[in-house]
Amino acid sequence: MRVAASGRLVREVGEFALIDQIARIANGAAPRRLKIGISDDAAAWRPPAGHDVVITTDVLMERVHFRLDWTDWASLGYKALAVNLSDIAAMGARPRLALIDLALRGSERDQEVLDFYRSARRLGQRFGLVIAGGDTSRAPNGVVIAVTVVGDVPRDGRPLLTRAAARPGDVIAVTGPLGLAAAGLRVLERGLKTLDGSPAMQAAYHRPQPRVWEGLLLRRCGVRAAMDLSDGLLGDLPKICERSGVSAIIETYRLPVPNAIKWGFPDWRDLALRGGEDYELLFTAPPQVFERVCHVFRRARLRPPVSIGQVVEAGAEGPQVKLRDLLGKLEVVEPGGYTHFKT
Amino acid sequence: MRVAASGRLVREVGEFALIDQIARIANGAAPRRLKIGISDDAAAWRPPAGHDVVITTDVLMERVHFRLDWTDWASLGYKALAVNLSDIAAMGARPRLALIDLALRGSERDQEVLDFYRSARRLGQRFGLVIAGGDTSRAPNGVVIAVTVVGDVPRDGRPLLTRAAARPGDVIAVTGPLGLAAAGLRVLERGLKTLDGSPAMQAAYHRPQPRVWEGLLLRRCGVRAAMDLSDGLLGDLPKICERSGVSAIIETYRLPVPNAIKWGFPDWRDLALRGGEDYELLFTAPPQVFERVCHVFRRARLRPPVSIGQVVEAGAEGPQVKLRDLLGKLEVVEPGGYTHFKT
Numbered sequence: 001m002r003v004a005a006s007g008r009l010v011r012e013v014g015e016f017a018l019i020d021q022i023a024r025i026a027n028g029a030a031p032r033r034l035k036i037g038i039s040d041d042a043a044a045w046r047p048p049a050g051h052d053v054v055i056t057t058d059v060l061m062e063r064v065h066f067r068l069d070w071t072d073w074a075s076l077g078y079k080a081l082a083v084n085l086s087d088i089a090a091m092g093a094r095p096r097l098a099l100i101d102l103a104l105r106g107s108e109r110d111q112e113v114l115d116f117y118r119s120a121r122r123l124g125q126r127f128g129l130v131i132a133g134g135d136t137s138r139a140p141n142g143v144v145i146a147v148t149v150v151g152d153v154p155r156d157g158r159p160l161l162t163r164a165a166a167r168p169g170d171v172i173a174v175t176g177p178l179g180l181a182a183a184g185l186r187v188l189e190r191g192l193k194t195l196d197g198s199p200a201m202q203a204a205y206h207r208p209q210p211r212v213w214e215g216l217l218l219r220r221c222g223v224r225a226a227m228d229l230s231d232g233l234l235g236d237l238p239k240i241c242e243r244s245g246v247s248a249i250i251e252t253y254r255l256p257v258p259n260a261i262k263w264g265f266p267d268w269r270d271l272a273l274r275g276g277e278d279y280e281l282l283f284t285a286p287p288q289v290f291e292r293v294c295h296v297f298r299r300a301r302l303r304p305p306v307s308i309g310q311v312v313e314a315g316a317e318g319p320q321v322k323l324r325d326l327l328g329k330l331e332v333v334e335p336g337g338y339t340h341f342k343t
Numbered sequence: 344m345r346v347a348a349s350g351r352l353v354r355e356v357g358e359f360a361l362i363d364q365i366a367r368i369a370n371g372a373a374p375r376r377l378k379i380g381i382s383d384d385a386a387a388w389r390p391p392a393g394h395d396v397v398i399t400t401d402v403l404m405e406r407v408h409f410r411l412d413w414t415d416w417a418s419l420g421y422k423a424l425a426v427n428l429s430d431i432a433a434m435g436a437r438p439r440l441a442l443i444d445l446a447l448r449g450s451e452r453d454q455e456v457l458d459f460y461r462s463a464r465r466l467g468q469r470f471g472l473v474i475a476g477g478d479t480s481r482a483p484n485g486v487v488i489a490v491t492v493v494g495d496v497p498r499d500g501r502p503l504l505t506r507a508a509a510r511p512g513d514v515i516a517v518t519g520p521l522g523l524a525a526a527g528l529r530v531l532e533r534g535l536k537t538l539d540g541s542p543a544m545q546a547a548y549h550r551p552q553p554r555v556w557e558g559l560l561l562r563r564c565g566v567r568a569a570m571d572l573s574d575g576l577l578g579d580l581p582k583i584c585e586r587s588g589v590s591a592i593i594e595t596y597r598l599p600v601p602n603a604i605k606w607g608f609p610d611w612r613d614l615a616l617r618g619g620e621d622y623e624l625l626f627t628a629p630p631q632v633f634e635r636v637c638h639v640f641r642r643a644r645l646r647p648p649v650s651i652g653q654v655v656e657a658g659a660e661g662p663q664v665k666l667r668d669l670l671g672k673l674e675v676v677e678p679g680g681y682t683h684f685k686t
Binding site: 035036039040041042043044045046047049052053054055056057058059061063064065087088090091093097099101103132133134135137138139140141142144146148150151153155160162163164227228243 | 378379382383384385386387388389390392395396397398399400401402404406407408430431433434436440442444446475476477478480481482483484485487489491493494496498503505506507570571586
């Protein structure tokens, strides 16, 4: 995905000239509620009356979360913002502001860095979000990106979507296919560019779609429990079970796994169950609420969610995730998806 | 400052067990307005009615901003939060929430990491701030800390303190001594532990006092222009001049430079003028407002600010910073303090 980089080296441009260029990109479309954007010690924002504020942050580290020989700077800017938008979406809130910290080696081209911000701005604009601040720094040992997104949610009596609100009897559902991003990473690692469906897999890995509209509608439909899938279904669903004190049964044959993954990878089941970074929303809701969600999503021309199982009471052994196959055979699974530090 | 580290290695403890321990420290004293703390995809907070929200973020990188053989983890946690509190203070706002991203090698002891959070929590508590979220990650090439602080400010008709509001005739003032932190860094670099006053210099470097109460009072007293000194007086004052379209005259003999620095370092003038990381507030105000500030600070038992010069109209050559000595001789200075990327 790399093309010949144009522009001057960041270390030649200097920090403050670079910030000026970034500010010009970011401040282009400042909304009325942003009182102070990139230009001062801090950003200032007027939240709408009667709204709560939702805040999240995520770090992307070179060689841990991304490799510069596998991605271009525009995709990196997109993804760094997208993974944070996904966290805001998982609360049922609306993203408003982003602050972007970027630590650079100094050997980057200024045009690469500006592409990073342009791409983040473009993604943000789809949801009415503006880049309101951040920090630049030197990073002698690899690029570091830290993004904070601030959103808001009306105090309308409906709770935010949390991990603690799943109840026995709820349907478990996801907003889109599983395993695509993990397959995309596999394609990049192994150089499988000719594999059937590999462009879609790589796109899922590089440019995940944050389910912002879906999250807003879930909350409006009365859903109460959700999170976004960043560590894989079997990495993330146990977090809902633990926090809610419930168990979950996944009907494996219902999992929305694209055919290209089943054909392309013998271990496709692992990609779908434990592969991370899909950034689809995982939620649970009583059946009638789930029906309403399907109806509302269809009316909004969003892909309807897929039911993949049920929430049940936790047994004496505590919260568990079980897989059920077509014949009804149950298998208790070891929780586990991506985790840092552990090998 | 290093002592034998106790506890288990982070990579043995694992990411999620570590997050649980961090959450226990952070969630200890959650205020009523924090609706969701560390536990979900994002934090949720209810800003007080009639308040605007102020947000800032800063990154600290190992070997760029700190060295682990010069500092302990408690000081690191303190400083990472303090530099962000200082940005909120420089707006005249009140800090409320912090989100802390911490990327670790995995070879740290869990007790070191918990000391980091305990120390940040303790500093935050002085101002009623709570740690509301964050992210942990692996950092194979050195520790990375990114902190975001959210604050609020009442909509009482008084503007936030900005860099763009300095006016000709204003007094230029600082809230405390200059050069102490740069001297502290020099002490660490050169191993000058026996130097007179070196403990205070090191303390200024490791544990700068964010001027939160001072910032709040400045705004209440009618001050409009301020920023915090992170890049040194001659690095930061030109930013106010540029943004306000004014020039500045600094009376060098008025600069509050501690005697220990004058005695200890032949280039003390450079430390005071261009040394970074003092995190004092630099502000400008009409003389009668400055008098009011002095009075109010004294009544609040805060050290009164020191007048160090005047704001004047910018000449044909544009905004400039000039130094004036006791004899009235003027010297135009090249702006410059610490900057990333440039060597």
